[in-house]
Amino acid sequence: MAVPGHPQKPAVAARVRQPAAQAEYRRAIAEFRARRAADQQARLNALLLEAIAALASLLGGPGPTPARQPRLTSPPAPART
Secondary structure: OOOOOOOOOHHHHHHHHHHHHHHHHHHHHHHHHHHHHHHHHHHHHHHHHHHHHHHHHHOOOOOOOHHHOOOOOOOOOOOOO
16 A cells, blocks of 8 residues: 555556546547447438439429329320310
């Protein structure tokens, strides 16, 4: 045990610092993983928005979907004039 005014032995001092260092290491890993997950989510969101925009441009933009349009059973009759 250390006596006030006398320095601790290096091995004892290292054992005292080790739990704090391990906790700091775990906090750093958790922060890195959280930041990485947020970056991946942002990239995925951007990719999804890009895919939605591409599909919207192929389909002619917003409008009724083909399932909502009434289906004709026969072609329309020619207009009489």
